[in-house]
Amino acid sequence: MKKQIPIIITFIAGMVMILQYFIPHRPFSDIQQLFNTWYVIIAVFAMILGLGNLLKIHAIRLQRRPKGWWYSIVLLLGFAVMFIAGMGWGIERGSLFDFLFWNTHLPMSSTMFALLAFFVASASYRAFRARTSEATLLLVSAILVMVGRVPLGNYIWDKLPLLGDWIMSYPNMAGQRAIMIGIALGVVSTSLRIILGIERTYLGGK
Amino acid sequence: MNIVERLEAIDRRIIFVLILLAVVLPLLFPIGFKIIVSEPVQGFYDAIEELAPGSVVLISSEYDPATMPEVYPMNQALTRHCFARDLRIIGMGLWPQGIPLNQASMEQAAEEYGKEYGVDYINLGYKVGGIVVISAAAENIPTTFPQDYAGRPIEEFEIMEGIKNFDNVDLIVSLSAGDPGTRQWVMIAQGRYGKKVASGVTAVSAPAFYPYLNSGQLEGLIGGMKGAAEYETLIEESGLGTQGMDAQSIAHGVIIFFIILANVFYIIGKRRKK
Numbered sequence: 436m437k438k439q440i441p442i443i444i445t446f447i448a449g450m451v452m453i454l455q456y457f458i459p460h461r462p463f464s465d466i467q468q469l470f471n472t473w474y475v476i477i478a479v480f481a482m483i484l485g486l487g488n489l490l491k492i493h494a495i496r497l498q499r500r501p502k503g504w505w506y507s508i509v510l511l512l513g514f515a516v517m518f519i520a521g522m523g524w525g526i527e528r529g530s531l532f533d534f535l536f537w538n539t540h541l542p543m544s545s546t547m548f549a550l551l552a553f554f555v556a557s558a559s560y561r562a563f564r565a566r567t568s569e570a571t572l573l574l575v576s577a578i579l580v581m582v583g584r585v586p587l588g589n590y591i592w593d594k595l596p597l598l599g600d601w602i603m604s605y606p607n608m609a610g611q612r613a614i615m616i617g618i619a620l621g622v623v624s625t626s627l628r629i630i631l632g633i634e635r636t637y638l639g640g641k
Numbered sequence: 642m643n644i645v646e647r648l649e650a651i652d653r654r655i656i657f658v659l660i661l662l663a664v665v666l667p668l669l670f671p672i673g674f675k676i677i678v679s680e681p682v683q684g685f686y687d688a689i690e691e692l693a694p695g696s697v698v699l700i701s702s703e704y705d706p707a708t709m710p711e712v713y714p715m716n717q718a719l720t721r722h723c724f725a726r727d728l729r730i731i732g733m734g735l736w737p738q739g740i741p742l743n744q745a746s747m748e749q750a751a752e753e754y755g756k757e758y759g760v761d762y763i764n765l766g767y768k769v770g771g772i773v774v775i776s777a778a779a780e781n782i783p784t785t786f787p788q789d790y791a792g793r794p795i796e797e798f799e800i801m802e803g804i805k806n807f808d809n810v811d812l813i814v815s816l817s818a819g820d821p822g823t824r825q826w827v828m829i830a831q832g833r834y835g836k837k838v839a840s841g842v843t844a845v846s847a848p849a850f851y852p853y854l855n856s857g858q859l860e861g862l863i864g865g866m867k868g869a870a871e872y873e874t875l876i877e878e879s880g881l882g883t884q885g886m887d888a889q890s891i892a893h894g895v896i897i898f899f900i901i902l903a904n905v906f907y908i909i910g911k912r913r914k915k
Contacts, residue, residue, distance in 0.1 A: 471777035526792040546707035560899040586674030587890035608851040
């Protein structure tokens with residue numbers, strides 16, 4: 436029963452969602468609305484569970500004190516401050532939560548992402564080599580797109596932006612489309628396997 | 642160690658300093674490179690221009706502070722363009738951190754164009770669930786978002802009068818830095834409900850959306866800061882995108898210079914070994 440009931444639920448939910456896509460009328464449209472609401476509720480609880488798990492892991496780290504345990508204090512304090520600020524005074528513009536978001540989270544997060552520019556430059560210098568013909572092709576395309584995508588390219592040669600656009604609109608698009616079709620077929624087959632109860636790893640256990 | 646080997650093993654800190662200079666100097670001393678508008682950005686602009694005054698544009702913000710330098714300039718330019726054309730904006734988001742950013746952008750533009758919260762624009766906030774939220778909102782917006790981002794019932798706001806589902810929305814814009822984002826909006830809002838969808842994405846993810854552009858599933862596409870600068874050029878308002886273009890141009894130039902240099906050393910080294 437432990438396995439049969441979840442498989443039956445999955446089958447019914449999956450079939451209803453497929454049917455409502457092709458028959459967007461009552462009762463399927465109503466059932467879809469109901470399922471959507473349920474999904475959002477479950478997703479909220481999943482988020483709470485994730486949050487609880489995160490707090491538990493860092494509380495254990497504080498107890499056991501492994502290397503770098505003080506980072507857990509930062510996390511727990513950060514969580515507590517933002518939680519109290521949000522729950523206590525709301526998240527409207529001008530609130531304490533909003534102030535903390537704009538003055539702590541935002542600059543720290545932007546700084547982390549900005550560091551990428553430095554590492555990309557360094558990594559490009561060390562790793563981006565024309566070792567094979569394929570790598571050379573990638574290298575030349577990357578340079579053309581990089582230069583073509585910024586105004587500087589227009590100053591070097593006025594056809595460079597067009598060349599960059601051509602690479603994006605034809606070879607890139609063909610490749611992207613192939614990847615997307617491949618992914619879509621994979622999703623369809625995996626979904627069918629789950630709905631029909633062939634794929635059962637999501638149930639856990641062996 | 643000969644000179645080629647030495648240069649190949651250059652200290653990374655030298656590269657870091659050069660990149661820093663390439664970014665900081667153009668910000669301090671702007672060059673003012675001319676910005677040429679690409680077709681995908683023009684398509685986005687035209688989609689807004691085609692809307693009649695009073696039309697409803699739904700802006701969904703799926704980005705965060707990390708991707709803010711790329712996406713926020715387009716958010717600002719878009720909200721300014723919408724208000725300049727007297728369009729109404731409904732904001733929402735599938736990423737929680739995108740909500741205050743979109744709100745700030747709408748508030749700033751509203752101040753400039755004399756627009757009022759709840760009348761000309763509203764922010765419905767974040768709802769967990771990704772693609773399912775889109776699907777739910779497509780059928781019934783008030784049920785999916787009974788309150789605005791600050792927890793006020795949406796019936797209180799004039800802008801929501803007559804807004805029931807996606808039939809009452811004229812254009813959907815996804816400002817996205819990943820999943821859930823533009824892909825999901827195209828799949829549900831465009832694919833399922835036939836709504837017009839336009840998108841602004843980070844430069845690194847833009848190539849993945851060209852198939853949607855080519856198939857007509859996206860009205861237009863703004864890619865990264867360059868795209869934002871192009872949009873600012875179209876609406877004739879210099880903003881964060883235009884300001885950052887000089888720095889990005891020079892930084893790209895420096896990175897390309899290093900790539901070419903490294904490959905020259907690599908080829909010389911290879912020949913010597915032979």
